[in-house]
Amino acid sequence: MTGSLQPVLAGVVTALVGFASSFTVVLAGLRAVGATDTQASSGLLAVCVLSGASAVWLGLRHRLPISIAWSTPGAALLVATGPVAGGWPAAVGAFVVSGLLIVAAGLFPPLSRAVAAIPKPIAAAMLAGVLLPLCTAPVRALVEVPALAGPVVLVWLLLHRYARRWAVPGALAVAVVAIALTAPPARPGSAGLWPVLDPTVPSLSLSALVGLAVPLFLVTMAAQNVPGMAVLTGYGYRPPFGSALRVTGLASAVAAPVGGHAVNLAAITAALAAGPDAHPDPDRRWIASVTAGVGLALLGLGAGVATTLVLLSPPVLIEAVAGLALVGALAGALAAALAEPDAREAAVVTFVVTAAGVSLLGVGGAFWGLLAGGLMLLLFRRPRPATAPAPEDGGTVAGAATPRQPGRRPGRRGVPAGR
Structure with missing residues (x-):
């Protein structure tokens, strides 16, 4: 394979895997907090285009393989939260505030350090509680629609064993075939097949800000941005964390009025563009992330088709x-x-508190889970003798891979973090 073509193909794979593996989570999350089918389609289009534009801008500016994606854990949080007081406009207002908080974290490093200072077990447990309801869906599907779900799960298992990165796209392909064979032929999706932006005037609701905006900000930072930085650091780069936060936070705030929930550093797919499979020369891998950005923006044009697929299923x-x-x-x-x-x-x-999904005073379970766990930790954790602080490595919360390459010099490319 020629050196110039390799990173381009890696970028195409990154975009395809990133889109196909989790667009269903985005649509489910947006609909859960009150979006209509058209508004959900608009939100998917917005996060695709603005994620792609952010990846192209950061890649060209810093010459680093900075992959950008939507917040999949954030979308799962929307599913767990459900309808918020004030309806869809209040949810959009929460998206705007969450994006502005990410911008603030990029402008004021103490804020990003404060998020990173949340005890990893508590942040990870909140994320696990948010993810659990969706992760039980395959079991329910095997009981409710076994003829459709059985082949999907079987293909996922086989590909997960032999070609892991294609496991979810392969399962999705099987689901598409099953839907095409069983869906009523005369049921068009109300979102339409063409891409469309459906703006909503944001409104501010205290319960939505506390129960959605703050947890969305924390989940996006802890489960996407911090692990995404760690992946790049693990491959020997010095990622411009502050710049990435400012760009993605601004993109999130811009996407919000048309339904986008969050734009952030990629965590799971980041290694596809930053690793040696993208190019043997680390200084050429930025081409993969830029290509992935272009590909994701183009895939966003199929948001209407994706939404119609969901409606037919x-x-x-x-x-x-x-x-x-x-x-x-x-x-x-x-x-x-x-x-x-x-x-x-x-x-x-x-x-437990987060997974219970209870809503108190109009605030969802993610906030109460974080609060309950933090209080529990403060009340019962035994103090330890003071020790020298461990070196910062960005941390991983969502199980994102942080591969290391022995012998690579840190800071091979890029500028110091925080710029």
């Missing part, structure tokens, strides 16, 4: 595909939550 089947896409993230989050013996009980409390 039994809801539990699409949720099953989304759940399969999040199994790895759930496993990583549970492992991180239970890694520290002194914090396990607090992590379990966080997980």
